[in-house]
Amino acid sequence: MGCLNTRFSNFQESLIKIQNGREYTIEDVDTLLKAEGEDSEALFAAAFKIREQEFAKKVYLRGIIEFSNYCTKNCLYCGIRSANNIQRYRMTIDEITAAVHEIKDAGIGTVVLQSGEDPWWSPERIITLIKSIKEQVGITITLSIGERSREEYALYRKAGVERFLLKIETTNKDIFAKMHPHDCLSQRIKCSTWLKELGYMNGSGCIIGLPEQRARDLAADILWFRDMGMDMIGIGPFIPAQNTPLEKHPPGSTFMTIKAVAVARLICKKAFLPATTALETLEDCGQLKALKAGANVIMLNFTPQIYKSNYKIYSNKKAIKLEKALETIEQAGLTRVID
Numbered sequence: 001m002g003c004l005n006t007r008f009s010n011f012q013e014s015l016i017k018i019q020n021g022r023e024y025t026i027e028d029v030d031t032l033l034k035a036e037g038e039d040s041e042a043l044f045a046a047a048f049k050i051r052e053q054e055f056a057k058k059v060y061l062r063g064i065i066e067f068s069n070y071c072t073k074n075c076l077y078c079g080i081r082s083a084n085n086i087q088r089y090r091m092t093i094d095e096i097t098a099a100v101h102e103i104k105d106a107g108i109g110t111v112v113l114q115s116g117e118d119p120w121w122s123p124e125r126i127i128t129l130i131k132s133i134k135e136q137v138g139i140t141i142t143l144s145i146g147e148r149s150r151e152e153y154a155l156y157r158k159a160g161v162e163r164f165l166l167k168i169e170t171t172n173k174d175i176f177a178k179m180h181p182h183d184c185l186s187q188r189i190k191c192s193t194w195l196k197e198l199g200y201m202n203g204s205g206c207i208i209g210l211p212e213q214r215a216r217d218l219a220a221d222i223l224w225f226r227d228m229g230m231d232m233i234g235i236g237p238f239i240p241a242q243n244t245p246l247e248k249h250p251p252g253s254t255f256m257t258i259k260a261v262a263v264a265r266l267i268c269k270k271a272f273l274p275a276t277t278a279l280e281t282l283e284d285c286g287q288l289k290a291l292k293a294g295a296n297v298i299m300l301n302f303t304p305q306i307y308k309s310n311y312k313i314y315s316n317k318k319a320i321k322l323e324k325a326l327e328t329i330e331q332a333g334l335t336r337v338i339d
């Protein structure tokens with residue numbers, strides 16, 4: 001009697017459970033990811049509130065340098081997969097160090113060094129690079145060079161690398177196997193576990209919109225990030241890359257991507273969550289929406305112009321400039337951290 005109006009919907013019940021960190025299940029996470037209309041607005045507002053509570057108004061900038069596009073792997077979605085006939089490059093240590101200087105000069109305190117899986121960059125060469133950067137620039141280093149041995153990860157940590165980014169891409173075994181013909185989900189999980197054990201600030205993430213992926217798979221991804229205690233979680237939409245087996249597959253939904261960012265914020269409260277370049281590539285103001293739904297990092301590209309066009313992990317990739325990022329941060333009512 002009269003309780004009809006006060007009864008919570010499934011969405012509200014799930015939101016309250018997750019917000020309060022009370023016992024919740026994968027069904028609750030799935031329900032939030034399926035929110036539409038007013039419910040999705042409520043989800044974004046709840047995530048923004050947690051962001052505010054944990055990080056005040058701060059947004060962190062990172063500078064990424066894509067220092068090699070050689071890759072031994074053949075991921076079906078990726079434009080730099082080994083089977084793709086593109087012009088390959090490797091930057092020299094001097095070129096990389098010069099780009100790191102630019103990052104530091106822009107008041108950015110972290111460089112992300114990313115490459116394909118390129119064995120030419122042996123442990124010796126990587127260590128030389130790390131030392132050169134640490135001695136000449138003095139900046140926090142995030143490595144994103146793919147799967148390596150535990151011993152190698154230990155060497156880089158010892159040489160002073162603080163963070164590592166290795167996205168799981170998807171925790172669904174079958175989708176993972178289809179997307180990565182020569183790889184194994186359990187090995188990638190092992191790598192992430194090593195990185196955690198070695199004391200890295202540990203980064204993961206997933207791609208939204210892979211073939212056959214459902215909201216429930218994304219819910220499982222987010223629960224896995226929680227269980228692994230991930231410090232950084234990059235959630236970005238799939239974007240078709242030319243001359244890959246998925247070139248005709250439709251791009252991932254930006255709406256679902258933003259909802260996944262919001263849910264990740266509710267569940268992994270203290271994580272660094274980038275408003276990804278991929279999101280902005282698919283939708284103008286995509287990054288703004290992500291910031292308003294709980295994201296707190298923007299990555300700027302410092303790969304020199306001559307190489308940038310050959311690091312097309314997906315097609316029509318946008319290059320986010322500092323001015324644009326600052327404008328987006330301001331529009332979200334947030335402030336940039338100078339570190």
Ligand code: SAH
Pocket residue numbers: 077078079114115116117144145146147165166167169206207236237238239240241278313314
């Ligand atoms: N070799 C490194 C870096 C890979 S490229 C590694 O294995 O970690 C960096 C990220 O780009 C990948 O983790 C993947 O999530 C993303 N990516 C690659 N192709 C993509 C595509 N077509 N659409 C969206 N994201 C893509």
